[in-house]
Amino acid sequence: MAKTLFVFSAHFLIFLTLSPFSLISISAEEDDFVRPMDRKLLGLKKEKLSHFRFYWHDIVSGKKPTSVAVVPPPANSTTAFGLLDIHDNPLTLGPEVSSKLVGKAQGFYASASQSEVGLLMAQNFAFVDGKYNGSTLTVLGRNPVFNKVREMPVVGGSGLFRFARGYVEARTHWFSPNSGDAIVEYNVYVLHY
Ligand SMILES: *[C@@H]1O[C@H](CO)[C@@H](O)[C@H](O)[C@H]1NC(C)=O
Ligand SMILES: *[C@@H]1O[C@H](CO)[C@@H](O)[C@H](O)[C@H]1NC(C)=O
Numbered sequence: 001m002a003k004t005l006f007v008f009s010a011h012f013l014i015f016l017t018l019s020p021f022s023l024i025s026i027s028a029e030e031d032d033f034v035r036p037m038d039r040k041l042l043g044l045k046k047e048k049l050s051h052f053r054f055y056w057h058d059i060v061s062g063k064k065p066t067s068v069a070v071v072p073p074p075a076n077s078t079t080a081f082g083l084l085d086i087h088d089n090p091l092t093l094g095p096e097v098s099s100k101l102v103g104k105a106q107g108f109y110a111s112a113s114q115s116e117v118g119l120l121m122a123q124n125f126a127f128v129d130g131k132y133n134g135s136t137l138t139v140l141g142r143n144p145v146f147n148k149v150r151e152m153p154v155v156g157g158s159g160l161f162r163f164a165r166g167y168v169e170a171r172t173h174w175f176s177p178n179s180g181d182a183i184v185e186y187n188v189y190v191l192h193y
Helices: 004-019 020-034
Strands: 048-058 066-070 084-092 101-111 118-126 136-144 150-158 163-177 182-190
Touching: 048 101, 048 163, 084 118, 136 163, 150 182
Parallel strands: none
Antiparallel strands: 048 084, 048 182, 066 084, 084 101, 101 118, 118 136, 136 150, 150 163, 163 182
């Protein structure tokens, strides 16, 4: 209570001692820094909700892997804790890697759990198809890979996905324990303009 009173009276004092001139110059500086804006000036009309579905191919084996471990996990970790892997994974319309390419998932995943295989994933979906060609969505989240459904936030986007927000649901479609390759179905629910 005493502190609140002190802050109030300090502000009051500053208000009294500032000349009208300095009050004007402070507000002019604030105007230079930020101003309210009509969203129509950026061509933003109505926000819409879209559902995208595609398959994510994590190819770690063979001559042309799309996903490489740049920091291997310590030898005796049961959850690969400490692994860092960078990927440029194809995103395709169907579960076969030969089906139509709609984009690439570019980013990394890191094994960040000591109690299960739980990944921190940070990736950009860079679309190459149709009107979304050149636009990106950014996904950042937690991926406990042995769960049936893993939800990760869509934290933003570029191009047609400016101001995007939403979430993805990832479901393993196929996984080879021998090669380590995986195909994951992604359903993306995103609000965008
Ligand atoms: C395995 O972990 C133990 C402690 O948990 C550690 O003392 C040991 O050095 C580790 N071994 C290897 C090969 O990293
Ligand atoms: C996508 O955009 C790139 C670069 O602008 C262009 O080269 C490519 O042909 C486009 N692809 C499709 C499928 O429209």
